[in-house]
Amino acid sequence: MTTQNDTNPEPVSIAIPIMNGEDLSIALSVGDVFFMLGANGSGKSSLLYKILRDLKDRNRVLMSAYRMNSFDKDKVDYSVGNYFSQESSVKREYNPSSRRYSLNIYRQEDENLFTLQQLIHASLSNAIQLQQKVKTGKQVKNTDAITEIDQLNSILKKSGFVIELFLNNENILMARNNAYAPCREYSIQQLSDGERAAIIISSNILCAEPGSFIYLDEPERHLHRRLVSSLLSELIQLRKDCIFIISTHEIALPTYVHDSKILLVRQCEYENDEPIRWDVDLINQHDERYSALEETLKVDLLGSRKIMLFVEGTSASLDIQLYQTLFPTVSVISKGSCEMVEQSVKGLRNNQGTHWVKAFGIIDNDNKAQKKIENLAKAYIFSLNVYSIESIFYHPKIIQWVLEYAKEFNDIKDIEMTYAKITQLMQDELSKQKDHLCGRSVNMKVRSEIMASLPKQTDIEQNIIYKKTVDIPSLLHKEYQLFDNYLETKNYDALMSHYPIREANLLNPIAKNCGFADRQRYEHNVILMIQKNNDAQKFILSLLGGASQAITAAIVRNDNNL
Known part of the structure; x- marks a missing residue:
């Protein structure tokens, strides 16, 4: 839902109190996408709600992590009177300090219902405007005939869904499943949990007023990771006239959005049960260097400290137990083999512009050649003396x-x-x-x-005869x-x-x-x-x-x- 305030906001600067006592300032303008990545309990949702409160005078659409995907009616129908009555009933100022922790389930079902009525209203309004253009002889473009429902169906199809929505003769919003021959048509109540989640998220974003701040808390809930990544990238591409602030566990999500800003959230400090400071690091611009990191390394980054030590073995092995004891302020991560340790350290060290950490590795000696040991040490991968x-x-x-x-x-x-x-x-x-x-x-x-x-490559290029005895x-x-x-x-x-x-x-x-x-x-x-x-x-x-x-x-x- 949106309010009727400032529909074309000037760039804003949000201030995030961080644990060294200073504020981290982040500028956001129309078209920006700001991701907050963090593990469970790191404080990213609390930070999202802080930003929401700080920008309370801005148009906004909020989709909570605790959102419901159900509706309190078997069918979503539409009439002009019913729509505006529902609008005055549901539309209100958010109170995020309370909504962060408890939500009125019945109120949410009303909001979900109104979200779909917004979709219907926007689509019918579009059709009426098109009809007026035709009647008055104005030039009509093909894009003028595309309604919000059409946009939603296009996004669903591109994201891998086999369903689409349509209005029947009674202006009731229905679902059509194209996986069947012939297609099956049924109430949206019969859609799967993930399908309803995709429709509610998409409808909220498609119906947002230009210049709105769109807050998405854990959009991956109820959705497969492949589907949510594709769905959001399509919606963001379509609504470049808005600002997106997205809190997520899904590390791959920013890779689908070019030039997004990424904030890694590791920890939140509370005072009297209120969040007051965060331990964060900002990746100013998403680029190919971040994409070059293997996904396992991106997982390792979540919730980690500023110094990471990669070791051999598993999470239950001797290595990780010993090094966690010796280096209690360092994130110690097991990577299985020495090759994986090398790959992880070099991967992070070669992409320093994409993260805040300093990576080190410790591996077994295994009677390696001294030259090999020295070369590894130059790459911050150290072999035991034993x-x-x-x-x-x-x-x-x-x-x-x-x-x-x-x-x-x-x-x-x-x-x-x-x-x-x-x-x-x-x-x-x-x-x-x-x-x-x-x-x-x-x-x-x-x-x-x-x-x-x-x-080496130079030896091969010089066509030497290689011999080793x-x-x-x-x-x-x-x-x-x-x-x-x-x-x-x-x-x-x-x-x-x-x-x-x-x-x-x-x-x-x-x-x-x-x-x-x-x-x-x-x-x-x-x-x-x-x-x-x-x-x-x-x-x-x-x-x-x-x-x-x-x-x-x-x-x-x-x-x-x-």
Whole structure:
């Protein structure tokens, strides 16, 4: 619904209080589309209603996230008297402070009914005007015959719907389903929830007065993501004489609207249950750089902090548990493989103009070639100084700290004796696994060396002969010598750091010797111990291949900018 105030507004500036105490000013003019993206509970709907209240003197159309899609009548009919009676009954000033949290269902059904009556009224008025032009001999264009119902049907068709609306001989709005042969006609009450949602949204926008502010809170409700994206892009294209302010979870939605403004909403601060400040960042102009980001990265951006750390594994893996403990003010996101970590960090780092974050990555060492490690570090992707994440959790120093931490509740009488038993277990089991562990270590070295030496584009253009010889027997012999030296000198730090110990039969036995039922309970207590042990934290940070220093520097810069 619209009011009769200012129908052609001058550009406005909206002020958003942000958490560093300053206001973020955003200019909006006719034709602008302003998206507010955020996860559930981030405060984007509260911000939309703040803007609505601040611009209370402007023509506006509001579609709440809690809108109903039903009607209180079986059929939507029309008469001039009925229309204006309904208009005076329904049209009123919004009170968004209360409407944000509770809506009168019956009142909403009245509004929905009136929205469709507006559609009918506009279409019939258009037909009358066309008839008058013909009668008076004025020039008539083909576009003059297109009514709002015609526009709605065109939008529905382009958006993938198989229905259309029409007025029967009694001026009752009906639906026609073109998926059947012959077509089926029925009451709009029989439409699906998503079809009714599309019609209500479209009718509100099509019937808005020129210059209106159109507020859409979660337009994706009741609609498939593909349908809502296409539907809104068509409506926005048609109503360039309005200003759109859209609050949404749907990260792909702005990609359908060229040159839209995007506000990433992460958090809202309340005082006496009223929203007062937001943690936001503005993407001033949507462009191809934002489109270039993979959709998974756009998902990661939602609700994230200004520093993001991508790690291997899943949301339940050791990586994410450890790094969330070490970097509590950083968003830690698991990406599965090291390749996905690389792709995510480089994707964000190469598109700095489209977002506010600084992206970092930490991956397992896996005996990568040193040159590869150095090149990755230049791209802010850091390799551990040890073979893998398990090399940290089961490092001898960590085991000793866990024994100290758990000595009372695990009833460990003698820590030194228990630790000696564990190191003997390492000695025995690693000796048995010598061939496998050395073979795996050489395998990873060979793979890394070959990948690092692959011919470059310039080599191919120069038509060089590529040759690569790998002396596997020599590499394996050196590895055996190194392994034997570690065993003879009882250098358990090196043994547990240099080899893929998750492939040895060690993890559960170590956990049980520490007094835990299994490795999961042991690993959980490693995290608890780290939270309380500053020395353990410092030691682990020293194993992150330079990631700690880079992330800490970014945190300091971020704090200084607040």
